[in-house]
Amino acid sequence: MIQDKIFNKTLLIIATLFLLLILGIFITLIIFSLPSWQEFGLSFLWQTEWNPVRNEFGALPFIVGTLLTSFIALFLCAPFSLSLSFFLGEYCKKGVFFQTLKGGIELLAGIPSIIYGFWGFFVLVPQIRRFQLYLIDLRMRTETGSIQEKLLEALEIVPYGVGILAAALILSIMIIPFAASLGQEVISMVPQDLKEAAYSLGATRFEVIKKVIFPHARSGILAGIFLALGRALGETMAVTMVIGNRNILTWNILNPANTMASLIANEFPEASDPIHLASIIQVGLWLFIVTFIINLCGKLIIHKMNYKE
Amino acid sequence: MRKIVILFLSIFILVQSTKAYGTELIGAGATFPYPFLSQVFNIYHRETGTRVNYQAIGSGGGVNQIINRTVDFAGTDAYLTETQLQQAEKNVLHIPIILGAVVVSYNLPENPQLNLTGEILADIYLGNITRWDDDRIKELNPDQSLPALPILAAYRSDGSGTTFIFSDYLCKVSSEWEKEVGKGTSLRWQTGLGGRGNPGVAGLLTEIPGTIGYLERNYANQSNLPVASLKNKAGHFVAPTTHSISQAAEVDLPPHNRVSITNSEAKEAYPICGFTWIIVYEEQKYGRRTPERAQTLAQLLEWLIKHAQEYAVSLDYSPLPPSARENALNLIYSMTYDGKTLIEGTPNHNP
Numbered sequence: 001m002i003q004d005k006i007f008n009k010t011l012l013i014i015a016t017l018f019l020l021l022i023l024g025i026f027i028t029l030i031i032f033s034l035p036s037w038q039e040f041g042l043s044f045l046w047q048t049e050w051n052p053v054r055n056e057f058g059a060l061p062f063i064v065g066t067l068l069t070s071f072i073a074l075f076l077c078a079p080f081s082l083s084l085s086f087f088l089g090e091y092c093k094k095g096v097f098f099q100t101l102k103g104g105i106e107l108l109a110g111i112p113s114i115i116y117g118f119w120g121f122f123v124l125v126p127q128i129r130r131f132q133l134y135l136i137d138l139r140m141r142t143e144t145g146s147i148q149e150k151l152l153e154a155l156e157i158v159p160y161g162v163g164i165l166a167a168a169l170i171l172s173i174m175i176i177p178f179a180a181s182l183g184q185e186v187i188s189m190v191p192q193d194l195k196e197a198a199y200s201l202g203a204t205r206f207e208v209i210k211k212v213i214f215p216h217a218r219s220g221i222l223a224g225i226f227l228a229l230g231r232a233l234g235e236t237m238a239v240t241m242v243i244g245n246r247n248i249l250t251w252n253i254l255n256p257a258n259t260m261a262s263l264i265a266n267e268f269p270e271a272s273d274p275i276h277l278a279s280i281i282q283v284g285l286w287l288f289i290v291t292f293i294i295n296l297c298g299k300l301i302i303h304k305m306n307y308k309e
Numbered sequence: 310m311r312k313i314v315i316l317f318l319s320i321f322i323l324v325q326s327t328k329a330y331g332t333e334l335i336g337a338g339a340t341f342p343y344p345f346l347s348q349v350f351n352i353y354h355r356e357t358g359t360r361v362n363y364q365a366i367g368s369g370g371g372v373n374q375i376i377n378r379t380v381d382f383a384g385t386d387a388y389l390t391e392t393q394l395q396q397a398e399k400n401v402l403h404i405p406i407i408l409g410a411v412v413v414s415y416n417l418p419e420n421p422q423l424n425l426t427g428e429i430l431a432d433i434y435l436g437n438i439t440r441w442d443d444d445r446i447k448e449l450n451p452d453q454s455l456p457a458l459p460i461l462a463a464y465r466s467d468g469s470g471t472t473f474i475f476s477d478y479l480c481k482v483s484s485e486w487e488k489e490v491g492k493g494t495s496l497r498w499q500t501g502l503g504g505r506g507n508p509g510v511a512g513l514l515t516e517i518p519g520t521i522g523y524l525e526r527n528y529a530n531q532s533n534l535p536v537a538s539l540k541n542k543a544g545h546f547v548a549p550t551t552h553s554i555s556q557a558a559e560v561d562l563p564p565h566n567r568v569s570i571t572n573s574e575a576k577e578a579y580p581i582c583g584f585t586w587i588i589v590y591e592e593q594k595y596g597r598r599t600p601e602r603a604q605t606l607a608q609l610l611e612w613l614i615k616h617a618q619e620y621a622v623s624l625d626y627s628p629l630p631p632s633a634r635e636n637a638l639n640l641i642y643s644m645t646y647d648g649k650t651l652i653e654g655t656p657n658h659n660p
Contacts, residue, residue, distance in 0.1 A: 049497070050497060051496075051497035052468075052493055052494075052495040052496065052497070053490065053491035053492065053493040053495075053496055053497060054491070054497070121512060121516070122516070125516065126516065129517070158459070160461065160502060160517065161516075161517065162502060162513075240466070240505050241505065241509070244502045244503060245466030245502065245503025245504070245505070246498070246501075246502065246503060247497070247498070256502055256503075258466075258503075265467075266466045266467040266468070266495075266503075266505060267467065267468050267495050269366060269367035269369060269370055269467065269468060270367045270368060270369035270370070270467065270468025270469060270470075270494045270495065271369055271468060271494075271495070272368075272369035272372050272373055272390075272393060272494075273390070273392065274392075276495075
């Protein structure tokens with residue numbers, strides 16, 4: 001009896017401590033960013049100027065950069081991670097090929113982000129630059145006044161290679177393993193008798209996936225995708241290496257930009273002016289809040305999507 | 310189990326053995342002088358037994374730590390701002406240690422040797438000059454064939470002393486730069502791409518044709534990147550060499566040495582140079598510092614100026630010229646503990 005009580009209490013204390021830790025981090029961020037709150041108020045969120053020399057700070061370019069790169073990465077990663085989860089969870093559940101593929105995914109998840117950054121910078125970025133040069137060439141060749149020409153003109157392409165697109169591509173590769181392995185777990189956990197019942201009614205394999213497995217596993221699959229999104233939002237090193245680090249607001253995915261995490265990593269070590277430092281910490285606070293909100297939305301969607309008997 | 314015990318024992322012994330070696334001085338700050346400092350601190354440890362632990366966390370971090378009085382000294386490439394001086398409360402000394410330079414590199418077909426001026430650099434980074442075959446660049450390099458390439462300006466995305474020295478120079482030569490951008494360790498860049506650290510800028514330089522970028526001289530030398538000669542204040546085109554950088558400090562220096570030497574008036578000087586300083590408090594009695602600790606620090610600084618300068622050249626830094634050494638020693642001899650001078654000396658007798 002007494003043992004049980006002690007055990008229960010210990011678990012409760014540790015769980016509460018963990019909650020306090022999160023709250024503590026949140027409060028620390030607020031306290032250390034106070035000077036910047038006093039200076040800019042809420043306008044910090046929509047100001048687009050980031051000028052450490054004149055002490056003018058606004059976070060919008062970085063919020064946009066973070067959301068653009070993460071969501072593009074999410075859309076790019078979804079088809080691949082879904083296919084992988086269905087393939088490994090349903091079609092190829094054991095054997096050498098399964099082990100190799102599964103091991104490969106785990107390896108991909110374990111590669112340090114700086115390696116992705118290097119690969120992106122030396123392999124992916126030159127390819128994107130070639131694509132941009134091709135687009136510029138195309139603009140030269142299309143007849144003046146045509147819609148294609150105006151469209152290409154509007155993109156204002158400069159062949160940098162680095163930019164939002166490069167960052168999103170790298171991120172999508174980095175987050176595929178997270179979404180895929182969780183998806184595979186939940187798909188392989190769909191009860192065998194449910195599937196067998198469907199087969200015995202004459203359903204084809206595709207119908208079983210569509211009508212039995214997917215409804216059963218969709219909330220888990222979504223949870224995996226949101227886990228992946230969370231990782232994309234906070235990724236720093238790989239993004240910094242390929243995004244171009246330009247602190248100016250842009251919506252064009254071929255342009256260089258910057259994300260919240262990358263800005264913090266870049267400017268924090270040398271920031272000594274109190275307002276500059278507080279503004280960087282406030283960017284950190286908003287990264288925290290954005291991640292929290294997106295996770296909350298994820299929870300709501302997963303709850304809505306939950307399979308009801 | 311036994312393995313764990315042995316592990317803990319060995320860690321314990323290791324910790325104890327470092328303690329046994331008398332005082333350990335702690336410093337933090339700029340990454341720029343780190344290769345030099347770590348080498349000479351090693352030599353100093355061999356010669357005197359005093360350990361010096363220098364953490365290259367960046368100038369800003371170093372300055373914050375000296376203001377919070379958690380380190381014995383800070384290393385920085387940018388002298389303290391008025392706000393920082395006020396935060397420090399007590400008087401701090403800027404002791405020059407070595408000279409560094411920022412070089413301008415580029416990626417062009419066959420990499421010709423280019424001549425550039427500060428005004429042109431400012432206009433490139435402002436976005437006013439956008440092509441390599443611009444008339445103003447052609448005029449300075451009549452013998453070189455300049456390609457019809459757009460210019461891509463690469464800058465340091467991380468806050469850095471290199472950016473401070475570079476922008477300080479551009480402020481002196483271009484009023485438009487001073488008005489639009491200003492100087493600092495992080496700037497609001499008008500055009501171009503940011504690379505993280507020297508390797509990041511060098512990466513952009515080697516990967517994208519038509520890029521221009523600024524780097525620490527040692528990094529550019531070690532990577533064999535082409536560097537431009539710049540027009541100095543006296544009107545000569547000067548390449549960055551150990552000599553031309555040392556020359557930049559051959560000017561009248563104020564006794565406090567809190568001074569920028571970019572765009573130096575000296576005839577043979579390379580224009581984008583700067584001191585790397587070690588920052589200490591003039592009055593060493595603060596917190597729980599012992600007089601021995603203060604004494605050890607002053608001796609270390611004296612040794613850096615008198616005996617360590619020779620190591621600078623082999624690491625692509627430039628030693629202080631005699632006038633700056635004198636200046637540095639005067640500052641070191643003004644350090645006190647509880648009002649008493651730590652090292653008696655006159656720099657003129659010990660050049």
